Amino acid sequence: MIDLALKDLREHNVRTFLTALGIFIAITAIVSLGSISAGLNELVTSSTASIGSDTIFVMKTFDLSEMMGPGGYQIEDMNKEDVEFLRTLPGVKRVVPIISRQFGGFFEVDALDMDAIGIWGMQDIEFKEGSWPDNEDEGAVLGYLVANTMDVVVGDYIVLPGSEKKHEVDVMGIFEEGSGAYDLVVLLPYEYGDEIYETEGGATQVMIEPMDVSLVQEIKDTIEEEGDDLDAMTMEDALAMMEEATGTLNIMTFGIGFVASLVAAIGIIITMYTSVLERRRQIGIMKAVGAVRRVILQQILEEGLIISVVSSVLAVVVSLFFVEMLNNVLLGGSNLALITPVLAIGAVTYGILLTVMASMYPAWVAVKTDPIKAIREGM
Amino acid sequence: MKGGIFELKDVWKIYSMKGVETNALRGISLKIKKGEYTAILGPSGSGKSTLMHVMGCLDTPTKGSVFVEDREVSEMNDDELAKIRREKIGFVFQAYNLIPGLTAIENVALPMRFNGHGRSESHQRAKELLRKVGLKERMTHKPNELSGGEQQRVAIARSLVNDPDVIMADEPTGNLDTKSGREIMGLMESLHKKTRKTIIIVTHDIRLAKLAYRKIKMLDGRIVDDGKIVD
Numbered sequence: 001m002i003d004l005a006l007k008d009l010r011e012h013n014v015r016t017f018l019t020a021l022g023i024f025i026a027i028t029a030i031v032s033l034g035s036i037s038a039g040l041n042e043l044v045t046s047s048t049a050s051i052g053s054d055t056i057f058v059m060k061t062f063d064l065s066e067m068m069g070p071g072g073y074q075i076e077d078m079n080k081e082d083v084e085f086l087r088t089l090p091g092v093k094r095v096v097p098i099i100s101r102q103f104g105g106f107f108e109v110d111a112l113d114m115d116a117i118g119i120w121g122m123q124d125i126e127f128k129e130g131s132w133p134d135n136e137d138e139g140a141v142l143g144y145l146v147a148n149t150m151d152v153v154v155g156d157y158i159v160l161p162g163s164e165k166k167h168e169v170d171v172m173g174i175f176e177e178g179s180g181a182y183d184l185v186v187l188l189p190y191e192y193g194d195e196i197y198e199t200e201g202g203a204t205q206v207m208i209e210p211m212d213v214s215l216v217q218e219i220k221d222t223i224e225e226e227g228d229d230l231d232a233m234t235m236e237d238a239l240a241m242m243e244e245a246t247g248t249l250n251i252m253t254f255g256i257g258f259v260a261s262l263v264a265a266i267g268i269i270i271t272m273y274t275s276v277l278e279r280r281r282q283i284g285i286m287k288a289v290g291a292v293r294r295v296i297l298q299q300i301l302e303e304g305l306i307i308s309v310v311s312s313v314l315a316v317v318v319s320l321f322f323v324e325m326l327n328n329v330l331l332g333g334s335n336l337a338l339i340t341p342v343l344a345i346g347a348v349t350y351g352i353l354l355t356v357m358a359s360m361y362p363a364w365v366a367v368k369t370d371p372i373k374a375i376r377e378g379m
Numbered sequence: 380m381k382g383g384i385f386e387l388k389d390v391w392k393i394y395s396m397k398g399v400e401t402n403a404l405r406g407i408s409l410k411i412k413k414g415e416y417t418a419i420l421g422p423s424g425s426g427k428s429t430l431m432h433v434m435g436c437l438d439t440p441t442k443g444s445v446f447v448e449d450r451e452v453s454e455m456n457d458d459e460l461a462k463i464r465r466e467k468i469g470f471v472f473q474a475y476n477l478i479p480g481l482t483a484i485e486n487v488a489l490p491m492r493f494n495g496h497g498r499s500e501s502h503q504r505a506k507e508l509l510r511k512v513g514l515k516e517r518m519t520h521k522p523n524e525l526s527g528g529e530q531q532r533v534a535i536a537r538s539l540v541n542d543p544d545v546i547m548a549d550e551p552t553g554n555l556d557t558k559s560g561r562e563i564m565g566l567m568e569s570l571h572k573k574t575r576k577t578i579i580i581v582t583h584d585i586r587l588a589k590l591a592y593r594k595i596k597m598l599d600g601r602i603v604d605d606g607k608i609v610d
Contacts, residue, residue: 001492003498004485007480007481008480011480281476282480285476285478286478286489287461288437288464289464289470289489289490289493290461290462290464290465290493291465292458292462292493293458295493375472375474375476
């Protein structure tokens with residue numbers, strides 16, 4: 001008798017609206033926060049998938065756990081000797097030194113051998129305009145967002161923050177929009193980066209390609225034993241680390257969503273309970289004229305179901321707009337926040353389950369209403 | 380049905396409030412046959428409404444047995460009692476007890492929908508009954524848009540929607556002016572004559588009681604006089 005449930009909801013439109021608002025806010029919070037988690041997961045998966053599984057990353061780190069607490073460390077540039085040491089290791093096929101600098105919060109400059117872009121899986125990135133610089137060029141290729149933020153096109157030049165001398169770097173290429181992490185980078189030839197940042201043949205990180213995948217562990221062990229404060233990380237280690245980081249983020253975002261939904265659930269219990277108390281007489285009359293327990297239970301649950309379906313679906317639709325705005329306004333046109341079908345369907349299902357569960361107790365109170373008492377109250 | 384439609388054997392109803400016990404019914408034994416028009420009379424607090432509620436499966440006795448068509452009520456669960464109320468008995472209350480948010484037609488159709496019938500079928504039947512009680516023009520009005528007499532006529536139509544064997548009316552004219560009261564009395568009378576339904580009316584309105592063939596007088600939870608049928 002869904003028509004009766006609908007009629008009752010319309011009859012008490014303020015109460016209905018407030019209950020729906022609670023669910024709406026909770027589901028919007030879950031979907032909006034969840035979209036950032038989902039977007040980051042996607043980014044991690046897509047960027048790690050493009051790098052060869054046998055690649056070893058090397059960095060120079062100093063343990064700062066005494067100063068900064070557990071896990072604290074600082075990355076230092078490796079010097080020329082460190083890079084040379086890596087080149088001499090047995091089983092190494094190719095060594096790619098990369099100079100990396102962060103800027104503007106989101107962005108990163110990477111200087112590397114332009115013949116080695118395959119090691120990062122970058123050979124497939126499509127260009128909006130221009131092309132890769134050669135190793136001899138004093139130019140760079142820019143991620144879409146970097147070019148957008150700096151408002152430059154191919155043929156313009158940029159000055160990279162943090163460079164000692166004011167080098168004018170030619171913009172030689174701009175990647176197509178939506179290239180994932182590469183939306184946020186500036187890539188230039190190693191020699192030129194070395195000159196700009198005065199690293200004298202050093203590197204921030206080195207990527208090593210072994211002759212064979214079976215040598216990965218052996219090379220890693222040698223680096224850590226014989227290198228000067230060098231840390232080697234295999235692709236497996238890197239994946240595990242990133243998964244741990246995104247996992248923590250997932251727990252945080254869904255934790256906030258969960259708390260929001262608990263508050264909403266309490267709201268639902270209160271409004272539905274009040275509504276049952278308000279309608280005690282009506283429920284008593286229904287029982288007096290022959291409604292069985294199932295009918296009463298069904299009506300209360302149907303009311304919860306209608307409210308939750310409408311408000312959860314609406315919350316997902318509104319979140320789509322939110323995320324679009326977040327991506328365009330705050331994240332400068334990236335696709336970092338992402339509402340996946342799993343997230344959308346999961347959030348709606350959760351909203352419905354939450355409401356139906358929160359309606360259980362009020363429904364039970366309704367079922368237990370004594371018709372005689374309800375009728376006497378009306379006399 | 381050897382015991383008639385209702386049979387009560389030594390029925391007690393004791394209310395306990397803050398340790399004080401009140402005997403609403405004190406050992407009532409009674410048999411009501413099919414087709415009887417019975418009035419239960421008595422001053423307020425004499426237990427007549429409680430008696431009707433116990434007979435009508437709205438309430439359970441503290442002691443004693445109540446049989447409805449030879450089935451003992453105390454052995455039934457809530458849903459079985461609801462089924463009896465829905466199918467066998469139509470209730471008319473002093474305060475009408477209509478559902479405020481529903482129109483006249485929806486109120487009348489409600490017990491039929493509880494009985495598993497669809498919306499359109501129930502509304503069809505409700506329309507027919509509302510026409511019979513003279514509310515053809517007021518079908519889509521909500522209770523607060525109807526006069527007391529009209530609301531009681533809606534309640535009578537509702538009591539008839541599942542075509543029950545018994546109509547139980549608790550002070551049906553209690554809240555009405557003389558004219559509306561007379562109309563309701565006329566309606567009950569013609570109902571009995573036309574359909575031969577068992578009618579049990581709780582009242583202290585002597586004019587309404589006069590229409591009944593059997594008059595049960597109550598005082599302090601006991602039957603003090605049971606004027607048998609002069610049919």
